[in-house]
Amino acid sequence: MDLEFIRKQFPSLKNGYTFMDNAGGSQILGTAVKNIQDYYLNYNVQLGASYDVSANAGKALLKSTEKVAQFINASDPKEVIMGASSTMLLRILSICISHSWKAGDEIIITNTDHEANVSCWRDLENKGVKIKIWKVDPNSFELELNELSNLLSNQTKLVAVTHCSNVLGSINPIKQIAQIVHEAGALICVDGVAFAPHRKVDVQELDVDFYVFSWYKVYGPHLAVMYGKLPLLIGMPGINHNFFKAEDVPYKFQPGNYNFELTYSLKAIPEYLEELYDHHFEGNKFSEVEKHDASFELIAEYEAQLAQELLSYLNSVHEIRIIGNTSAASNKRVPTISFIHKNLKSSEIVEKVDKDKIGIRFGDFYAKQLIKDLDLEHCNGVVRVSLVHYNTLEEVAKLIESFKKIF
Ligand SMILES: Cc1ncc(COP(=O)(O)O)c(C=O)c1O
Secondary structure, eight states: OOHHHHTTTGGGGOOEEEETTTTTOOOHHHHHHHHHHHHHHHSSSOOOOHHHHHHHHHHHHHHHHHHHHHHHSSSSSEEEESSSOOOHHHHHHHHHHGGOTTTTTTEEESSEEEEEEHHHHHHGGGGGOEEEEEEEOOTTTTOHHHHHHHHHHHTTEEEEEEEEOOOOOOOOOOOHHHHHHHHHTTEEEEOTTTTTTTSSSOHHHHHHHHEEEEGGTTTTOOOEEEEHHHHHHSSSOSSSSTOOOOOOOOOGGGOOOHHHHHHHHHHHHHHHHHHHHHHHHHSSSHHHHHHHHHHHHHHHHHHHHHHHHHHHHHHTTTTESSSOOOOTTTTTTTEEEEEEESSSSSHHHHHHHHHEEEEEEEEEOOOOOHHHHHTTTGGEEEEEOOOOOOOOOHHHHHHHHHHHHOO
């Protein structure tokens, strides 16, 4: 990985700060910022009119949505719904999909998920929907598949599960989970927020029904996307004006104007992965999609090196317990690494590290049930270090030096 090339694409990295709270929000690509400006300067009119600028704005936005559809391998750009945040999109989904649900229907949620994929489903208890909780094994920190099979029933409508825990960093086998869920006749809704910055999202390969993530953690702006299988989207009511028809997707799920300038900026992210490929590999034979795949593989390999450095230090400190998988294997985890210390509160550790101009964080990260069930509230949650591919081994060494002053 040519870190100099990579870091140049993120102008804010020049300010000298060490950003290791990337699971909270990543730095943004310079090209995404430039695209936002381009939109304002060239296309800033209302869509749908017959004059040139409006027609061109419509075409530019369609192109950006098509690029997003290609990026996640949706079979149709209509399956791509834009929204202000993942939380809002999941809330919209829960409202729309539950119209036909009745008392006694069941939903399975996990105790590892961020509240975005929890509260919106839990609130359906008000109409008599039963909530079952798929609990993580507190020793292995894994969601066991046989537990899921035990929870599924003829009444199960939907399983809401995260692709990757934003605390544990562990990657769940979503393809396998989707198969189990579908065999039971239910649907699966996946929170990909903590996964998408690190690995390729391929919604068709995973065979998920709904998939959500937030661009501000994937090197873009504060905007989120929800994928849904087209027949399912057409088959449920929307939340927009009454005159929208069943087949008016994605519009019926995007009340009012969606954010044009931020949507336009998104093409910067797949394009960055294409440039990353071009910069690192000889020849130019690959298609855009193959370039995304190859770049994500490169990222996964490099991130495992970063994780390995940090984990081997943390594993060597007797008083520290990693909350998650202790191995750096890139098929098992992303470099979002959480831990607690036997004698120090998580808040005390982070406040000391702050002084070294390194941004890490403590708390529950809105994975409230997980922190409660693992009995970690008394230490103010976990210390979380969340790395991405623009972090360097030197930065990890600097963090370890900072930790060494404390432990
Ligand atoms: C795993 C996970 N899911 C969902 C969210 C919510 O994302 P948004 O802020 O776009 O609603 C977050 C935000 O931290 C997250 O980490």
